Amino acid sequence: MNPNPALDPKPASESRSALSHWMGITDANSAGNVHGGTVMKLADEAAALAAIKHARQRVVTVGMDRMNFMFPIYVGELVTLRATVNAAWRTSMEVGVRVDAENPRTGEVRHTNTAYVTMVALDDDGRPAPVSPLVASTPIERRRMREAELRRANRLAERAEITAHRERDPG
Numbered sequence: 440m441n442p443n444p445a446l447d448p449k450p451a452s453e454s455r456s457a458l459s460h461w462m463g464i465t466d467a468n469s470a471g472n473v474h475g476g477t478v479m480k481l482a483d484e485a486a487a488l489a490a491i492k493h494a495r496q497r498v499v500t501v502g503m504d505r506m507n508f509m510f511p512i513y514v515g516e517l518v519t520l521r522a523t524v525n526a527a528w529r530t531s532m533e534v535g536v537r538v539d540a541e542n543p544r545t546g547e548v549r550h551t552n553t554a555y556v557t558m559v560a561l562d563d564d565g566r567p568a569p570v571s572p573l574v575a576s577t578p579i580e581r582r583r584m585r586e587a588e589l590r591r592a593n594r595l596a597e598r599a600e601i602t603a604h605r606e607r608d609p610g
Contacts, residue, residue: 441452458519458520459512460520466514483500494560497560509550520536522535525582530560532570533587
């Protein structure tokens with residue numbers, strides 16, 4: 440029996456979250472394209488919702504691995520961000536966020552962005568806190584978990600290489 444049932448493994452499906460936002464003129468530049476920073480902020484919020492649902496505690500963003508902008512988003516479009524925890528480690532989680540823009544007049548929906556956000560759970564004192572292991576039940580969830588592990592390994596290897604270079608040549 441687990442001494443802390445709050446840390447029992449949880450299915451990825453329980454962390455799903457969605458956030459929708461109608462894009463107005465304050466979200467865009469003078470050409471009518473939504474600012475990338477606006478999309479990044481919304482992606483961060485959607486990721487936090489998914490991470491909180493998984494960890495059931497406060498979380499903070501520690502990194503955005505990448506944000507690919509494939510198509511512009513325009514004023515007047517409805518943007519929906521769907522987020523799911525892809526992998527969970529000791530205190531951190533990778534959350535995948537898919538961004539779709541819909542023209543409400545035509546019904547056309549475009550997949551405009553994808554982001555991978557690393558979140559860390561915090562205890563009441565603001566220190567990193569353990570999170571439940573993630574259960575990937577479907578082939579898609581298992582693929583997402585494998586890819587998250589690869590991104591994490593790459594991040595850790597890059598960090599180690601940068602640290603080693605700085606120790607050899609601090610200037």
